[in-house]
Amino acid sequence: MSTTPTSPETVAPPVDLRFAEEALARCGRSPDAAIPVLQALQDHYGYLPREALEWVCRHSQITPAAITGVATFYDMFRHAPVGRHIVHVCHGTACHVAGADRVEDALRRHLNIAPGTHTDPNRQFTIEPVACLGCCTLGPVVRIDEETIGYATPEKLPGAIRDFLANAESRARHEPMQSAAKPKNGAAEIQVCLDSCCVAKGTDRVFRALQETVAQTGARATVKRVGCVGACYRTPMIEVLVPGRPKIAITDMTVSRAAELVRTQFRPAGPVAKLASSWSRWVDTLLLGDAPVPAVPAASPAPTADDEAGVKAFFGRQVHIAMEHFGRLDPLDAGEFLAHDGFVALARCLGVPRPQPDGQPGAAPSGSLTPEQIIETVEKSGLRGRGGAGFPTGQKWRMVRHQNSPTKYVICNGDEGDPGAFMDRMILESFPYRVIEGLAIAAIAVGAHDAIFYIRHEYPNALKRIRAALAECERRGWIGNRLLGSDYPLRFAIKEGAGAFVCGEETALIASVEGRRGMPRLRPPFPAVSGLWEKPTLINNVETLALVPWILRHGGEAFAAIGTKTSKGTKVFALAGKIRRAGLIEIPMGTTLREIVEEIGGGVAAGRRFKAVQIGGPSGGCVPARLADTPVDYESLRDIGAIMGSGGMVVLDDTACMVDLARYFLQFTQNQSCGKCTFCRIGTKRMLELLEKFCAGKARRRDLEELEGLAGQIAQGSLCGLGKTAPNPVLSTLRYFRDEYEAHLQGHCPAGKCPALIKYTVKNNCTGCTLCAQHCPVNAIPLTPYERHAINLDLCTRCDTCRQVCPYDAVEVK
Amino acid sequence: MSALKLTIDGRPVEVAPGATILQAARQLGVPIPTLCHVEGFAPSASCFLCAVKIEGRPNLWPSCAMPAADGMVVVTQSDEVRRARKTALELLVSDHAGDCVGPCSTGCPARLRIPDFLARVAALDQRSAAEIVTDDLALPASLGRVCPRLCEQRCRQCDVTEALSIRNLHRFTADQQRVTLRPYVPSKAPASGRSVGIVGAGPAGLAAAYSLLRKGHAVTLFDAHPQPGGMLRYGIPAFRLPRSVLDAEVRVIRELGAELRLNARLGRDFSLADLQRDFDAVFLAVGAQGSRGLGCPGEELALPAVEFLQQLTDGPAPEIGSKVVVVGGGNTAMDVSRCAVRLGARSVRVLYRRTRREMPCLLEEVEAAEEEGVQVEYLVAPTKLERREDRLELTCVRMELGAPDASGRARPVPVTGSEFTVSASCVIAAIGQSVEFSSDEAPNLAFSKWGIAVDEKTLATNLPGVFAGGDAVTGPDLAVRAVAAGKLAAASIDQYLAGLPVVGAPEAVNVLMGKLDEDELAEVLRDIEDAPRAKMPHLPPEQRRTTFDEVELGFTPDAALRESRRCLGCGCGKAIPCRLRSLATEYGVDPGRFVGQRRHFRRDTSHPEIVFEPGKCILCGVCVEVARQAGEDWGIAFFGRGFDTVVAPPLGRPMAEAFKKSGRRAAELCPTGAITLKGAGCHACRRA
Known part of the structure; x- marks a missing residue:
């Protein structure tokens, strides 16, 4: 939330400053402790009381100017007291496409939060829009405190909030741990993913229900936490592994079904003999029989019940390297990690024996690699x-290696800020040890002894997993002064982002770590030469590592054998939006977009037409359907005006x-601009204002010319990648969908999306059932039973509720 | 380490490793504009004015931060670079909450520095006020009486109470000079040895003479009339502009060294060729003295208003009888009708073809005329004028308003069958003037459809060394525009005489905030007393009917002081040294290109030495750095992110605590008017 230097929204309660001293003692008093200190203060007080900030300045090296600059730069910091619960509304791309704006409106109405304010009069709830929560396949997403709610459509919200308040006490604060026992002979293993978006669908409750029921019934089964499978469209699901049988997935899992499953299928004597796919079909019948008819069509396509062909198509082209062993490993089980080639590479890089699961010394390594050989x-x-x-x-590693400096840093960039991208979150949550290994190898290659994980704070689960994995590594003596028992010291630290998309940019990230406002600087000099604390610094993305x-x-x-001439290996993509099978996929470079959308993704919903793929987030572009045969390759995508992006x-x-989409992306980049350079700070604002004119039907032809010209100049005259690429969505939609801009010039929105340009009317097949009038949140439809209803266009907010509830399809949007 | 060799604009330069392109350019003497850069400070790379193109690399690069590299080829002035700089400036200016000069000044055709002189009046410094007023506009006492005050229409006080009575204060300032012991005497440069011949001693000619004489040139004014002043004397009656006042203003110009040759008419007594031969430059300011006729049969029987006024001025007074009809609706019609009253006519009627709302004159003139007994009738037009034995008979028709015409005003349409006749002893036509000057008088001179053809920026005609301005160029127009033209012509002529390129007086770019919202108005009004607009005292109407004495009596010093203190002090104290403005002017910026959300106007005068207006900030960060370097306890900080970022003292501290030691330095280094020194030109200072 931005703030102006005036008084806060509400009267602040008196502040107990003892915690401020605690925060300083814990986080340090040097200037670079600014962000951790502020985060600790806000964790405790719920916001940043001015007295606490003044206290910090008086008792540390952090200056008032510095603390003010930092506290007001990052989104997470609040400057006014908040309600008991914070409601984050995600406005990422997929959520936007799923109607996040309407969700926020509905939330505000339901929670009685007046426009222009953020907290309701009873101080129960504070609403905060968020750029992206990284649960894109569940759009629209709402998170209340730590509870993520997927498919949070306006109709579902009142119930979801009621449930949230009812379960407040029983909500577990800590992640349930894995069952200690390994499966005994013949016992089944029930695998449940506990990554963030599955948890948003309730898998944590399913996990506990399974564990409880197994304990109660003494069933011969263990419940195992696993990492991400990637098939988000089938979640919430569990997979059952019986020795000697193929793994079976059971979708549409709920708490009651989980308990039912254990009770009926796992007798104490052993698993039911015939645990064949016919059984799972029966289970599905049981499940579907129970499934309630949704009051409103679900935001996501209904998961196709165990559609084998679909599963084959989804996984058929995938090659899992970053996601190797996906869905099988407990992310935090160090022993399992070792048993699956964990640290083989790192040990070889160090020339030391691999650690063994049982802690015994391992066999001598099969060779060692010098840093030069690693590179x-x-x-x-x-x-x-x-x-x-x-x-x-x-090349980057080589550059850092060549710098002559005893102190160097390696940083894992986990500030995945693109709305619509959540690959890195998944990798951090599902494969924490793998990323640690990659980062450690990078450190050895370049000669660094300090490794930092920089992870955005909107990913609390990822932070927890990495912290836990590092703690385990430390406990086992694998990191610290003797990396895997070698002479090579490697210290790890974690820095949390504080809410700024721009901090994904290397120099802004460095500024953030140094406790300053996340404002980029010119490159050259590159971080490889002069980075963190002006020392040579290597920054790599999570997936890269x-x-x-x-x-x-x-x-x-072997890696180069996969992919195209210039783009080698695999890439993880977060496939979301209007697609039947959404999820996280890892595919060889060179796969075409059409193969991804139609084969892997199963195409768009029936009755709808595939229009385009937005790739590369707010720095990227839209590829029209007619160019869907373009292969996924850095240069091929760049040539058609898009970028690979983060996935x-x-x-x-x-x-x-498409005009609204361009506006949406520009709104994001404009909001996230750090404000340093003229073209980005003011230019994107002016571009956004022009796009808003288009969406309101108020644009003139010269606005189109100005938009295009300004886009080009902003791309040329910005300091960092954010500004340079902010015009991309506009430029690419102008290139391929110019007709939509022309239509908007005439006051017409061909897709029927822009509220100012569409009208909702009731057709004459209306039976007068009054459902629309009952559901209209702004009372724009007078109740006229048995008569054709009429919508008052002055009151109508274009929320689309009437069209969705009408059983006769009598509401028309034009 | 060896030096780096690079090329800038085709010129080679060697610099030490670590130097930036900007440093290399400065070493070479190649100018690159900067706004956010301060020598010795770490580069900010924020404003992007210093953008340059580097061959072989895409996009543009900020030269202040870009390290020079061996073999680099840099271009600092290509079209692409200039376009980018222009756009950057237009973006900055679109987010600038400040007026470079007051909106009143931008409304004045001569750009009189209004808030400046009002601040001097408010500070009881009449002499400095007079200096500003006289330097900017010749003939201040005259203009202070007759100008239709376009400035007041833009005055911000309109949004609060009523506009400042600017014209009357202008007059007050000028009038004070005639009663004070130490009047302002304009300076004069040493003789240049050049001479200028000016045809027409009206406002344009007199103003040009004033400026040229001060620049040291010799000036001779020719005028066809027996007395100087042009329309100021012959078009405006004495009760609005007393002869003594005008004479005093002409005397100032005579005292500067002007030579006057009266009763000399171009075309009759001398030719343009004579002037071109006898003088080093010529300025044609012959005005628009011709009259337009009634436009109906018998129009030659009507007395043209200009002739009427001329006879009145030079004598003998015209015989108009006791029943006078004036046709027209402008200032002249009002002036003429009021003169007729004073000449003893018992009935004076003014007939205008449109309604009161469309009348081109000021409302107060109609009111004054009506107070004196003039009857104004609307929606009446003449169709025929005939002479009867002892009187004139004017046939008129009633009109009604139809659809708007080209000027946007509703077009009057005759109502059939509504004819009526009016008898009169004299019918005066005050329909409008025309330029009575053609190629007959000046062969080889080019004409436009309005008058003499000139280059708009320089007022040069097609003949070398011959310039023209005022009504002779534009057709009948305001005196203040003629004065502005005279000043502009003098600038051009001065350049011409010095052998320099003639460019006129290019104006600096002006950023205008436009309408202020409630909060912003409150900021501006904070120290202003709430008072109504001062009223100008008048002679009582009964007295006015019998004398040509001045009707408006002028402000008392008390009234003037109070009125001047109503001025909100719009305009920026750093308007002249502001680097944003000077760069915007250099790059031909259009301040209206981007219209959108802008910062809020805020003015903080609480610091003892500086005025802080964060709405003008370009977020260069220089003040933040100045405070940091000075080791200020509080200093100043960036608040927020992106477009909404502002600079303010942290944690709610007042400005006085933010800059305890480095306020002056911050003001000196701030590239815009965001931080200015008190007393250096900001009008807010007089209240702080």
Whole structure:
């Protein structure tokens, strides 16, 4: 929330300053402790009381100007007291396409939060829009405190909030731990993913229900926490592994069904003999029989019940390297990690024996690699940065290696800010040890002894997992002064982002770590030469690092054998939007967009037309359906005006307005602009104002010319990648969907999306059932039973509720 | 480490490693504009004015931060670079909450520095007020009486109470000079040895003479009339502009060294070629002395208003009898009708073809005329004028308003069958003037459809060394525009005489905030007393009917002081040194290109030495750095992010605590008017 230097919204209660001293004692008093201190203060007080800030300035090296600058730069910091519960409304791309604006409106109405304010009069709830929560396949997403609610459509909200308040006490604060016992002979293993978006669908409750029921009934089964499978469209699901049988997935899992499953299927004597796919079909019949008819069509397509062909198509083309062993491993089980080639690569890089699961010393390593050899391997692999820019990773490592400095840093960039992208979150949550290994290898290659994880605070679960994994590594003596028992010291630290998309940019990230406002600076000099604390610094994306161990184990050529001439290996994409099968997929570079959308994704919903794919987030572009045969490859995408980006891929159908989409992205980048350079700070604002004119039907032809001209100049005259690429969505939609801009010039929105340009009317097949009038949240439809209803267009907010509830399809949008 | 060799605009330069392109350019003497950069400070790379193109690399680069590299080829002035800089400036200016000069000044055709002189009046410094007023506009006492005060229409006080009585204060300031012991005497440059011949001693000619004489040139004014003043004397009656006042103003110009040759008419007594031969430059300011006729049969029987006024001025007074009809609706019609009253006519009627709302004159003139007994009738037009034995008979028709015409005013349409006749002893036509000057008088001179053809920016005609301005160019127009034209012509002529390129007086770019919202108005009104607009005292109407003495009596010093203190002090104290403005002017910026959300106007005068107006900030961060370097306890901080970022003292501290030691330095280094020194030109200072 931004703030102006005037008085806060509400009267602040008196502040107990003892915690401020605690925060300083814990986080430090040097200038770079600014963000951790502020985060600690806000955790405790719920916001940042001025007295606490003044106290901090008096008792540390942090100046008033510095603390003010930092406290007002980042989104997470609040300057006024808040309600008991914070409601985050996600406005990421997929959520936007799923109607996040309407969700926020509905929330405000339901919680009685007046426009212009953020908290209700009873101080129960504070609403905060958020750029992206990284649960894109569940759009629209709402998070209340730590509870994520997926498919949070306006109709579902009142019930969801009631449930939230009812379960307040029983809500577990800590993640349930895995069952201690390994499956005994013949016992089944029930695998449940506990990553953020599955938990948003309730898998944590399913997990506990399974555990409880197993304990109660003494069933011969263990319940195991696993990482992400990637098939988000089938979740909430569990997978049952019986030795000697193929793994079975059971979708549409709920708490009651989970308990039922254990009771009926796992007798104490052993698993039911015939646990074949026919059984799962019976289970599905049981499940579908129970399924309630949704009052409103679900925001996501209904999961196709165990559609085998669909599953084959979804996984058929995928090649899992970053996601190797997906869905099988407990993310935090160090022993399991070791049993699946964990630390093989790192041990080889150090020339030490691999650690054994039982703690016994391992066999001598099969060779060792010098840093030069490590870098050569990565160079041979053709690996390019997966964060979006695609810079050759080996080259970057070499640059840092060449710097002559005893102090160097490596940083894992986990500030995945693209709305619509959640690959890095998944990798951090599901494969924390793998990323640690990749980061450690990078450190050795360049000669750094300090490794930092920089993870955005909107990913609390990812932070928890990495913290836990690092704690385990430390406990086992794998990191610290003797990396895997070698002479190489490697210290790890975690820094949390504080809510600024721009901090994904390397120099802004560094500024944030140094306790300053996240404002980029000119490159050159590059971080490789002068980075954190002006020392040579290597910054790599999470996914890039997750690929490194495999490359070191199998050799650079093996990676380079996959993909295209210039884009090697695999890429993880977050496939979301108007697609039947949404999820996280890892595919070889060179796969075409059409193959992804139609084969893997199963195409758009029936009755709708595939229009375009938005790829690369707010820095990217829209690829029209007619160009869907373009292969996923850095250069091929760049040539058609898009970018690879970090992996966000949102599929759009004919209900998407491309002008509105451009406006949405520009609103995001404009909001996230750090404000330093003229073209980005003011230019994107002016571009946004022009786009708003288009969406309101008020634009003139010269506005179109100005929009295009300004877009080009902003791209040329900005300091960092945010500004340079902010015009991309506009430029790419102008290139391929200019007709929509022309239509808006005439006051017409072809997709029927822009509220100012559409009208809702009731057709004459209306039977007068009054459902629309009953549901209209702003009372724009007078109740006229048995007569054709009429919508008052002056009151209508275009929320689409009437059209959705009408059983006769009598509401028309034009 | 060896030096780096690079090329800037085709010129080679060597610099030490670590130098930036900007440093290399400065070493070479190649100018690159900057706003956010301060020598010795770490580069901010914020404003992007210093953008340059580097061959072989896409996009543009901020030269203040870009390290020079061996073999670099830099271009600092291509079209692409200039366009980018222009856009950057237009973006900055679109988010600028400040007026460079008061909106009143931008409304004045001569750009009189109104808030400046009002501040001097308010500070009881009449002499400095007079200096400003006289320097900016010749003939201040005259203009202070007859100008239709376009400035007042833009005065911000309109949004609060009523506009400042600017014209009357202008007059007051000028009038004070005639009663004070130490009047302002304009300076004069040493003789240049050049001479200028000016045809027409009206406002344009007199103003040009004033400026040229002060620049040291010799000036001779020719005028066809027996007395100087042009329309100021012959078009405006004495009760609005007393002859003594006008004579005093002409005397100032005579005392500066002007030579006057009266009763000399161009075309009859001398030719343009004579002037071109006898003088180094010529200025044609012959005005628009011709009259337009009634436009109906018998129009030659009507007395043209200009002739009437001329006879009145030079004598003998015209015989108009006791029943006078004036046709027309402008200032002249009002003036003429009021003169007729004073000449003893018992009935004076003014017939205007449209309604009161469309009358081109000021409302107060109609009111004054009616107070003196003039009857004004609307929606009446003449169709025929005939002479009867002892009187004139004017046939008129009633009109009604139809659809708007080209000027946007409703077009009057005759109502059939509504004819009526009016008898009169004299019918005066005050329909409008025309330029009575053509190629007959000046062969080889080019004409436009309105008058003499000139270059708009310089007032140069097609003949070298011959310039023209005022009504002779534009057709009948306001005196203040003629004065502005005279001043502009003098600037052009001065350049011409010095052998410099003639460019006229290019104006600096002006950023205008436009309408202020409630909060912003409150900021501006904070120290202003709530008082109504001062009223100008008048001679009582009964007295006015019998004398040509001045009707408006002028402000008392008390009234003037109180009125001047109503001024909100719009305009920026740093308008002249502001680097944003000077760069915007240099790059031909259009301040209206981007219209959208802008910062809020705020003015903080609480610091003892500086005025803080964060709405003008370009977020360069220089003040933040100045405070930090000075080791201020509080200093100043960035608040927020992106477009909404502002700079303010942290944690709610007042400005006085933010800059305890480095306020002056911050003001000096701030590139815009966001931080200015008190007393350096900001009008808010007189209240702080």
